[in-house]
Amino acid sequence: MTVNLVSVLFVAAAMVAVGAFAAAWRRDATAALAGIPLMFGGAGIAFAGVARFASRAAAAVQPPSTQIVVSVSGVPLGQEAAVLIAIAALALVAMGIGLAARAARLQATRQEPSR
């Protein structure tokens, strides 16, 4: 069985969808934050897959040429995007957890006088 860009995009789409599902399904906002790394991870898989199967390589080798092609894969922009996305996911989860904890404390202090 061969793996091509379609397989990679299927997995990436499924990861994004499951992440969105996790974010929408959870009533607790702090637990819903777990959907962020899943969605961002899916996006990172798509970027890494595009970098791996980039058609730029085909464009580089298709015209007949006497030049020696040293590297036909091009710069790994998709891998770079995957790295940045992963770091951004961790930062967003950290910020979201802090904000959710603050909101939970405010909610608790507002409910205390009404009891």
Added chain:
Amino acid sequence: MDSPHAIGFLASAALALGAAVFVALLPGRELRSLALLLAGVGVAGVDASLSAGFAAAIVLVSFAGCAVLLARPDYRAFAWTVGGAWRQLGALGAALAFLTLAYAAYRGAFAHVKFNGGDLGTAAVGRLLLARDTLATEAVAVLVLIALVVLTLLWRSRERER
């Protein structure tokens, strides 16, 4: 892609997707964090089988950090103020997004090419991050700094309340 890479890709994809479903459905923050860590291992495996070893390492660290943050002992639940109908619409939207993306991937025509970028590609990614796209790297660094500042401020305000 040769057979070991293909097997690694499929096994890692199954692990990532299975664990991601458990993240959505499991009760208890410890179990969810464990499932998130397993999903991170799966995503890192997928990246590694796509010859993106450096990205795989960063993804693993990112998922592990998220799992640790979500498994903290001072975890406080905060309920959404939006109604259940909106959340169910969001879940249905996730299913529709998957169908649309899967259909687009299935119908797309892609070129088959050779890849010769190496397994890790740290030098090429490092050149991109630190030389060519420095602005994007600095933007993410600013985001991380804002996240750390917000966490510090909230932690200090909590300490004052005690």
